[in-house]
Amino acid sequence: MRALFVALFCLPLYIQAQTNQDSITIKKMVDEVMTNGKAYDLLRELTKKIGGRLAGSPQQQNAAIWGKRNLALFSPDNVYLQPCKTPNWQRGGKDFASIVGIGGVATNQPLAALALGNSLSSNGLVEADIVAVANFDELEKRKDEIKGKIVYYHSVFNPTKVQTFQAYGEMGVYRSTGASRAAKYGAVGVMIHSLSTAPDNEPHTGGMKYDEAYPKIPAVALGPNDAKALYELTKKNTVRGQIQTYGFFLPDADENNVVAELKGTQFPDQIITIGGHLDSWDVNEGAHDDGAGIVQTMEILRTMKALNYQPKHTIRFVLFANEENGMRGGNKYADLAKENKEQHIFALESDAGGFTPRAFGITCSADQLKKFQSWNKFLKPYGTEVAAGGGGADIGPLAKVNPSIVLSGLVPDSQRYFDLHHATTDVFENVNKRELLLGAANMAAIIYLVDQYGVNP
Amino acid sequence: MRALFVALFCLPLYIQAQTNQDSITIKKMVDEVMTNGKAYDLLRELTKKIGGRLAGSPQQQNAAIWGKRNLALFSPDNVYLQPCKTPNWQRGGKDFASIVGIGGVATNQPLAALALGNSLSSNGLVEADIVAVANFDELEKRKDEIKGKIVYYHSVFNPTKVQTFQAYGEMGVYRSTGASRAAKYGAVGVMIHSLSTAPDNEPHTGGMKYDEAYPKIPAVALGPNDAKALYELTKKNTVRGQIQTYGFFLPDADENNVVAELKGTQFPDQIITIGGHLDSWDVNEGAHDDGAGIVQTMEILRTMKALNYQPKHTIRFVLFANEENGMRGGNKYADLAKENKEQHIFALESDAGGFTPRAFGITCSADQLKKFQSWNKFLKPYGTEVAAGGGGADIGPLAKVNPSIVLSGLVPDSQRYFDLHHATTDVFENVNKRELLLGAANMAAIIYLVDQYGVNP
Numbered sequence: 001m002r003a004l005f006v007a008l009f010c011l012p013l014y015i016q017a018q019t020n021q022d023s024i025t026i027k028k029m030v031d032e033v034m035t036n037g038k039a040y041d042l043l044r045e046l047t048k049k050i051g052g053r054l055a056g057s058p059q060q061q062n063a064a065i066w067g068k069r070n071l072a073l074f075s076p077d078n079v080y081l082q083p084c085k086t087p088n089w090q091r092g093g094k095d096f097a098s099i100v101g102i103g104g105v106a107t108n109q110p111l112a113a114l115a116l117g118n119s120l121s122s123n124g125l126v127e128a129d130i131v132a133v134a135n136f137d138e139l140e141k142r143k144d145e146i147k148g149k150i151v152y153y154h155s156v157f158n159p160t161k162v163q164t165f166q167a168y169g170e171m172g173v174y175r176s177t178g179a180s181r182a183a184k185y186g187a188v189g190v191m192i193h194s195l196s197t198a199p200d201n202e203p204h205t206g207g208m209k210y211d212e213a214y215p216k217i218p219a220v221a222l223g224p225n226d227a228k229a230l231y232e233l234t235k236k237n238t239v240r241g242q243i244q245t246y247g248f249f250l251p252d253a254d255e256n257n258v259v260a261e262l263k264g265t266q267f268p269d270q271i272i273t274i275g276g277h278l279d280s281w282d283v284n285e286g287a288h289d290d291g292a293g294i295v296q297t298m299e300i301l302r303t304m305k306a307l308n309y310q311p312k313h314t315i316r317f318v319l320f321a322n323e324e325n326g327m328r329g330g331n332k333y334a335d336l337a338k339e340n341k342e343q344h345i346f347a348l349e350s351d352a353g354g355f356t357p358r359a360f361g362i363t364c365s366a367d368q369l370k371k372f373q374s375w376n377k378f379l380k381p382y383g384t385e386v387a388a389g390g391g392g393a394d395i396g397p398l399a400k401v402n403p404s405i406v407l408s409g410l411v412p413d414s415q416r417y418f419d420l421h422h423a424t425t426d427v428f429e430n431v432n433k434r435e436l437l438l439g440a441a442n443m444a445a446i447i448y449l450v451d452q453y454g455v456n457p
Numbered sequence: 458m459r460a461l462f463v464a465l466f467c468l469p470l471y472i473q474a475q476t477n478q479d480s481i482t483i484k485k486m487v488d489e490v491m492t493n494g495k496a497y498d499l500l501r502e503l504t505k506k507i508g509g510r511l512a513g514s515p516q517q518q519n520a521a522i523w524g525k526r527n528l529a530l531f532s533p534d535n536v537y538l539q540p541c542k543t544p545n546w547q548r549g550g551k552d553f554a555s556i557v558g559i560g561g562v563a564t565n566q567p568l569a570a571l572a573l574g575n576s577l578s579s580n581g582l583v584e585a586d587i588v589a590v591a592n593f594d595e596l597e598k599r600k601d602e603i604k605g606k607i608v609y610y611h612s613v614f615n616p617t618k619v620q621t622f623q624a625y626g627e628m629g630v631y632r633s634t635g636a637s638r639a640a641k642y643g644a645v646g647v648m649i650h651s652l653s654t655a656p657d658n659e660p661h662t663g664g665m666k667y668d669e670a671y672p673k674i675p676a677v678a679l680g681p682n683d684a685k686a687l688y689e690l691t692k693k694n695t696v697r698g699q700i701q702t703y704g705f706f707l708p709d710a711d712e713n714n715v716v717a718e719l720k721g722t723q724f725p726d727q728i729i730t731i732g733g734h735l736d737s738w739d740v741n742e743g744a745h746d747d748g749a750g751i752v753q754t755m756e757i758l759r760t761m762k763a764l765n766y767q768p769k770h771t772i773r774f775v776l777f778a779n780e781e782n783g784m785r786g787g788n789k790y791a792d793l794a795k796e797n798k799e800q801h802i803f804a805l806e807s808d809a810g811g812f813t814p815r816a817f818g819i820t821c822s823a824d825q826l827k828k829f830q831s832w833n834k835f836l837k838p839y840g841t842e843v844a845a846g847g848g849g850a851d852i853g854p855l856a857k858v859n860p861s862i863v864l865s866g867l868v869p870d871s872q873r874y875f876d877l878h879h880a881t882t883d884v885f886e887n888v889n890k891r892e893l894l895l896g897a898a899n900m901a902a903i904i905y906l907v908d909q910y911g912v913n914p
Contacts, residue, residue, distance in 0.1 A: 031617040040656065160488040162839055162895065199497065199890050356813070356870050382619055413813050413870060415891040433656050434872040438619070 022452065025309075026378050026445045032303045033441040039299040040433040042070060043354075046294065047285035047428040054117075054282040055322035055329075056088030056253035063278050064256040067294065067319045071260040074302045076317070082257035084332035086322040089118055091282055092246030097191060097220050100127065101240030102233060111230065112201045112223030113191070114283060115245040116175060116208040117325045122218035122245045126150070126189045130241045132234035136173075136181060147186030150241050153178050154231045155193045156224075157418065164197055164414040165352070171195050179219040180211035189243040190219040193227035198419035201225035205281050206422045207325045218245040255279075257329050258319040260301055266312040271337075272450055273316045273347040274300055274443065277323035277330075277394050284426040288417065292354025292431060293410075294319050296440035303444055311451045313345065320394040323351070327393060334397035344401060346450045348408045348443060349392025353421075354436035355412035357383055360446055361390015364406040367457040375449050384442045387411065406455045408446070410439055476834075479909065482766075483835050483902045489760045490898040496756040497890040499527060500811075503751065504742035504885040511574075511739040512779035512786075513545030513710035520735050521713040524751065524776045528717040531759045533774070539714035541789035543779040546575055548739055549703030554648060554677050557584065558697030559690060568687065569680030570648070571660040571740060572702040573632060574782045575667075579675035579702045583607070583646045587698045589691035593630075593638060604643030607698050609679075610635050611688045612650045614875065621654055621871040622809070625878075628652050636676040637668035646700040647676040650684035655876035658682035662738050663879045664782045675702040712736075714786050715776040717758055723769040728794075729907055730773045730804040731757055731900065734780035734787075734851050741883040745874065749811025749888060750867075751776050753897035760901055768908045770802065777851040780808070784850060791854035801858060803907045805865045805900060806849025810878075811893035812869035814840055817903055818847015821863040824914045832906050841899045844868065863912040865903070867896055 033039075050066060053059040064081060071079045097113035100106060132152040133139045139151065155174035157167035172195065179190045194204040201223035210216045220243055222230065233239050258278065264270065276293020280286020301317045303309075321329030337344055348360070360379075362372050372386040379385055391407035398405050412435070420426040490496075507523060510516040521538060528536045554570035557563065589609040590596045596608065612631035614624035629652065636647045651661040658680035667673045677700055679687065690696050715735065721727065733750020737743020758774045760766075778786030794801055805817070817836075819829050829843040836842055848864035855862050869892070877883040 030619075034616045159491045159891075162487075164891070197891055356872050415813050415895065416889050419889065432873050432876065434616075434621070434654055438872065 022378060022449070026448060028307055029303055029444045029448060030382055030441040032306055033299060033437050033444060036306065037299055037437040037440060038302055039295040039436055039440050042295040042298055043287065043291050043431060043436065044428055046291050047287045051285055052282045053278065053280050053286060054089065055086035055255055055279045055324065055326060056250065057282065060255055060279050060321070064258050064319070064321065067258040067278060071258065071298060071301060071317065074298070074305050076260040076301055077263045078261040080259055082259055082332060082336065084255055084257060084321050084328050085252040086255045086328045087326040088250040088253040089325055090248055090250060091115060092121060092248050095220055095246070096242070096244040097222065098242045099230065099233070099239055100242055103237040111226040112203050113220040114203040114205040115247050116219045116221060117205050117281065118208050119179065119219040119245060119247045120216045121247050122189065122243055124244065126218060126243045127240065128188050130230070130234060130239045132231050139181060143185045146182060149187055150189040150191060150243060151182035151187045152191040152230060152234070153193065154227070155195065157195070157197055164418050168195055168418060175206050175221065176208050177211070179208060179217055180214045183214035183217045187217060189217050191241070191243070192221050194221040194224055196224050196418055196423065198224065202423040202425055204422040205283055218243050220245060255321040257321045257333055260317040262301070262304060262311050262315045264312050264314040265310050268314050269343050270313045271316055271342055271344045272313050272447060273318055273344065273395060273398070274447060275318035275320055275394055276350050277320040279322050279324050281324055281422050284424050285428055287426050287428045287431050288353040289421055289426055290323065290351045292436055292439070293350035296350050296354070296436065296443055299440040300444045300447060313451050315447065315451065323393050330394035330397045333394070334401050337398060338401045344398050344405050346406045346408070346455050347395035347398050348410070348447065349395045350410040350439060350443060351392050351394070352410060352414065353412050353417040354431045354439055355416060356435045357410055357412050357439040357442045359384050359387045359411040360408050361387050361411050362406060362408045363389055363391050364455065368406060368455055371457050375446070378449060379442060379445060382442050382445060383438060410443055412439060479835060479906070483905060485764055486760055486901040486905060487839055487898040489763055490756060490894050490901060493763065494756055494894040494897060495759055496752040496893055496897050499752040499755055500744060500748050500888060500893065501885055503748050504744045508742055509739045510735065510737050510743060511546065512543035512712055512736045512781065512783060513707065514739065517712055517736050517778070521715050521776070521778065524715040524735060528715065528755060528758060528774065531755070531762050533717040533758055534720045535718040537716055539716055539789060539793065541712055541714060541778050541785050542709040543712045543785045544783040545707040545710040546782055547705050547707060548572060549578060549705050552677055552703070553699070553701040554679065555699045556687065556690070556696055557699050560694040568683040569658045569660050570677040571662040572704050573665040573676045573678060574662050574738065575665050576636065576676040576702060576704045577673045578704050579646065579700050581701065583675060583700045584697065585645050587687070587691060587696045589688050596638060600642045603639060606644055607646040607648060607700060608639035608644045609648040609687060609691070610650065612652065614652070614654055621875050625652055625875060632663050632678065633665050634668070636665060636674055637671045640671035640674045644674060646674050648698070648700070649678050651678040651681055653681050653875055653880065655681065659880040659882055661879040662740055675700050677702060712778040714778045714790055717774040719758070719761060719768050719772045721769055721771040722767050725771050726800050727770045728773055728799055728801045729770050729904060730775055730801065730852060730855070731904060732775035732777055732851055733807050734777040736779050736781050738781055738879050741881050742885055744883050744885045744888050745810035746878055746883055747780065747808045749893055749896070750807035753807050753811070753893065753900055756897040757901045757904060770908050772904065772908065780850050787851035788854045790851070791858050794855060795858045801855050801862050803863045803865070803912050804852035804855050805867065805904065806852045807867040807896060807900060808849050808851070809867060809871065810869050810874040811888045811896055812873060813892045814867055814869050814896040814899045816841050816844045816868040817865050818844050818868050819863060819865045820846055820848050821912065825863060825912055828914050832903070835906060836899060836902060839899050839902060840895060867900055869896055
């Protein structure tokens with residue numbers, strides 16, 4: 001009878017009290033981030049003192065040392081480097097592209113261009129007529145025209161996709177595979193329209209991969225204005241172009257993931273991972289991609305220590321070594337997790353820019369999703385909610401270790417990301433302090449909830 | 458029996474078909490804005506060719522002519538100017554503030570400063586010790602110390618307010634009334650911490666109003682960094698400061714609201730108004746405040762004409778003449794509405810910046826709100842939803858004409874607005890094309906729904 005009384009009357013009261021307590025703790029965390037947050041100052045250091053930090057570069061090695069030192073200042077239970085080999089791609093020179101003939105008339109119109117990451121040197125100047133195609137379908141239809149030519153892909157984002165990552169998803173394949181698909185038919189070089197939303201002429205680099213079956217031809221991304229003008233020209237004229245690039249690989253480099261840890265008080269063997277990637281492309285400061293995710297990760301550790309929060313589960317704060325052109329950091333972290341028989345229950349990555357947070361995309365079972373969605377009441381006051389589907393490149397390999405791990409990605413507002421993603425414009429000045437901090441604040445909130453209540457219904 | 462059959466079976470089908478048709482039409486409108494939108498190009502013209510356009514300035518007169526000409530290019534049924542008198546405040550010179558003594562020791566530390574709009578000249582250099590107060594409560598407690606002094610208000614935003622307009626709402630009163638509240642106790646000048654979220658030193662101007670009962674003392678806003686440093690200094694030292702400002706009024710000026718109209722096919726006498734304000738402060742380009750609202754308003758007209766949309770209600774596209782320091786444009790529009798016995802059912806203003814749209818704040822009855830909220834399914838795919846409470850300064854006076862008018866304001870993401878609001882940094886370069894267009898697209902969607910279904914349940 002007493003048990004029934006407790007169940008009927010006290011449990012709801014207990015749940016209500018707990019809900020209030022959760023709201024209070026989350027507000028404390030958010031307020032701490034928004035009031036005393038160090039993420040913005042850390043980002044200034046990372047971007048302005050270290051700068052661009054492609055895997056393999058001394059900057060990336062310095063960034064890991066910087067990360068370890070600064071994480072240590074926040075007094076985690078443990079902080080260490082996790083060595084891993086990374087690719088060591090070198091741009092090698094100042095990439096060049098131009099139009100040198102229009103309808104048989106010689107001209108000289110330099111094009112804003114950046115070689116795609118992992119692409120190889122043109123070995124001198126490549127000059128050929130340009131075959132411009134709207135997409136792979138057109139390439140296939142015109143495959144007999146390709147031999148000896150430079151192929152241009154008009155990989156323009158669909159502006160009606162409200163979520164810009166959808167447009168990026170559609171066009172990314174031209175950057176990653178366009179060179180080999182053209183080389184298959186004898187092309188001698190490839191140009192793409194930069195994967196950009198910006199109304200400007202900044203070229204955007206980014207990773208590509210050769211198919212070993214075909215010649216490794218040079219590949220560049222053109223500034224959007226130049227690309228559009230080129231495409232128009234090719235509709236009525238034979239256009240002749242040049243490409244010169246210098247890419248090559250040095251032997252794999254010694255880099256490091258940086259890992260800080262707060263030991264769990266109740267479930268020390270169950271691990272929650274928060275992270276971003278420390279590497280960036282060589283041409284910019286990697287402020288949004290992914291300096292933002294790095295300093296947000298560090299900020300959550302700072303906030304938990306500032307509030308003397310003692311997690312139930314072990315929480316890892318991970319600065320991954322190499323996302324952009326190899327994914328070696330994330331794979332190393334997962335390999336070690338497997339080797340050490342670690343039990344990973346949840347991982348959260350921030351790698352979509354330091355913009356106003358809108359949601360957490362979560363990959364989990366339907367029942368787990370319901371549980372996560374029941375937390376929307378705690379998240380909505382700070383601008384986020386739970387959405388189905390999401391994760392991150394660096395945490396993805398953990399699913400090979402534990403297929404039932406719950407993976408999540410912070411989903412910031414996406415309108416500005418592809419204006420500067422992989423372009424020289426991804427610099428500190430284009431990060432807004434409040435937007436950056438609000439992302440960290442929401443991440444702290446969901447990590448707190450996972451730590452308190454786990455991931456299972 | 459047949460009637461019952463129709464009611465039971467056909468009505469739901471009709472409603473479903475209509476819902477699908479609405480979704481399709483709204484998507485067409487959104488796609489038209491995102492694909493062919495001219496708002497960004499118009500904003501470039503307004504900000505770069507005309508620039509800052511305080512009411513009374515020749516720039517504001519030119520802006521009205523520019524607005525009328527460009528609206529006419531989109532072929533509305535009617536476009537006209539609506540003359541109105543506006544205040545004609547002149548900054549008059551280069552505002553100056555400095556610290557000239559710390560603890561009795563002479564120094565010379567210029568402070569980044571802008572006179573508040575509508576404030577009057579200091580009539581030469583004002584020099585006095587500074588009494589720094591956290592708020593009006595402290596001012597009242599220390600009222601006996603104020604005579605002959607310069608009062609500094611530490612009007613810093615509360616960073617934990619996720620919606621920055623809430624923090625602005627709390628601190629706005631120091632800008633608008635701080636001078637007279639200090640003059641009441643004999644102060645000779647006033648400084649405030651700029652109403653800013655930016656981690657920089659840009660001073661932010663903005664409207665103030667003197668209480669006629671007290672001397673009209675000079676009032677400046679300080680750059681945030683300088684303001685915080687000054688506040689710290691005053692905690693341990695007597696700090697002596699200087700102010701020199703030059704503000705004055707010329708006789709009221711002849712300005713114009715600009716009105717374009719699409720005549721309603723079914724309810725021509727029922728008017729829907731969309732608008733923003735054409736004036737800005739003198740120190741910047743007024744890109745977000747409120748160039749954005751102006752070009753979004755123009756964009757909706759362009760889109761409706763491009764899609765050959767024939768509204769049921771009469772839709773007015775209004776570029777209001779004077780919001781910043783007088784509200785004369787909005788009042789004139791409402792006065793004429795009353796004089797002409799116009800029937801206004803709905804008005805929507807965009808005056809919170811050209812950032813990613815998040816919601817429409819709507820002031821209406823509970824039953825009407827339910828109706829608006831039933832449209833969330835149409836809005837959410839594009840990022841907005843309906844929230845209770847909202848409107849705009851220029852459309853507010855319409856409530857005096859029709860107390861049951863439904864008023865609405867576009868609610869964009871607010872994190873960056875007060876970084877640049879009324880500061881020199883509110884320039885075209887700080888507006889993102891996609892964010893701006895997405896605001897116009899969502900506005901077009903809700904206007905379509907109001908036009909199709911009215912505002913009543």
